Amino acid sequence: MEKKNNTSDKSSAGSARSGSGNKATMKSSQLMELFEDGLKDIYWAEKALLKAMPKMTKNATSEELIEALTSHLEETKGQITRLEEVFALIKVKAEAKKCDAMEGLIEEASGIMEDCEKGSMRDAGIIAAAQKVEHYEIASYGTLRQFAETLGLTDVEVLLATTLQEEKEADLKLSDVAMAAINVEAAGEPA
Numbered sequence: 001m002e003k004k005n006n007t008s009d010k011s012s013a014g015s016a017r018s019g020s021g022n023k024a025t026m027k028s029s030q031l032m033e034l035f036e037d038g039l040k041d042i043y044w045a046e047k048a049l050l051k052a053m054p055k056m057t058k059n060a061t062s063e064e065l066i067e068a069l070t071s072h073l074e075e076t077k078g079q080i081t082r083l084e085e086v087f088a089l090i091k092v093k094a095e096a097k098k099c100d101a102m103e104g105l106i107e108e109a110s111g112i113m114e115d116c117e118k119g120s121m122r123d124a125g126i127i128a129a130a131q132k133v134e135h136y137e138i139a140s141y142g143t144l145r146q147f148a149e150t151l152g153l154t155d156v157e158v159l160l161a162t163t164l165q166e167e168k169e170a171d172l173k174l175s176d177v178a179m180a181a182i183n184v185e186a187a188g189e190p191a
Helices: 030-059 063-089 100-115 120-150 154-188
Strands: none
Touching: 030 063, 030 100, 030 120, 063 120, 063 154, 100 120, 120 154
16 A cells, blocks of 8 residues: 555545445545455455355364354355445445455365364364454454444444454354364364
């Protein structure tokens, strides 16, 4: 991201924006540019995850894990729609910008599934990989929600807070599934 000097020249992002449901406007700022960049990043991440999650589900053996992954796949579809609403509220085209972090996390998950024997060991690996994804998403949505609050984008903040809560709940669900049996079973399997 390039640094801008303090001149009266404004970029296309400098047009007035509203997203708070009132007549408040948002002028161009470095924070707004960072916010838009973050939205494009997480939009790509969610779309990539939408493609990767069925492979994780297919490789899982625990019914509880399959249910948790399937449920979160449906939530992810809603989160993508919610992000598109955010883009519309700030009057920016919904564009995905490659998210190197999510790409790496998905590659790591694929490696874990290839390296682990089918059963509780692979399930434990899938949970570990999925929780890394959730933690990345929690960090991303938490930051974006805070940016929206700072920028006065009330309606946007509410949408992002909803997704943030879903990500936190998905992480807790994965922990519950792991601790209920999978990690214990995997610990008992010979290496």
